[in-house]
Amino acid sequence: SAVISQKPSRDICQRGTSLTIQCQVDSQVTMMFWYRQQPGQSLTLIATANQGSEATYESGFVIDKFPISRPNLTFSTLTVSNMSPEDSSIYLCSLGQGAEAFFGQGTRLTVV
């Protein structure tokens, strides 16, 4: 199975600033996904990131707020822009490989 490294594991940020979360995979994968998990809630898909094309965002998420980069088949970043306390969540990257989905351990973000 694929190994996913996500950085940072946690951070505390000031409102109005931006944070970029990195996701590194130990093998080449076509499709990567970013999720948000708000406190006490299930995971919500933010966007799908394919290498060489713009990310596809789910309803309720926009590129200006959550810009995503996918420069190669092993790496992706998610930026949470102009943060507010409502952005305090766990952000997870995921990849598809064969029939399975694999998930990173997440980035726990607290906005103060």
Added chain:
Amino acid sequence: DAKTTQPPSMDCAEGRAANLPCNHSTISGNEYVYWYRQIHSQGPQYIIHGLKNNETNEMASLIITEDRKSSTLILPHATLRDTAVYYCIVRVGGKTSYDKVIFGPGTSLSVIP
């Protein structure tokens, strides 16, 4: 993706079988039933998936009804480490295709000593 319905919470005694139900009455012919779990403060973990036949692996068994409208995940001998939120998901799957995973609220399973 088809919607699934799961009970919000369940308890199970340690050492007993945990049977987690899932309804997916609108499942399409090319959609598989997948189960994931999320232990507190960790990323979701794949458990098992199936199309129409019952499946078993080292973690669990998956029983899918003949009409495919419901399924049950069975943890044969639950331990305290199985306490987690369990997600039942239907999606286009199989080894040659990949579809995004959309999570519902899941079932919070508590294994009690």
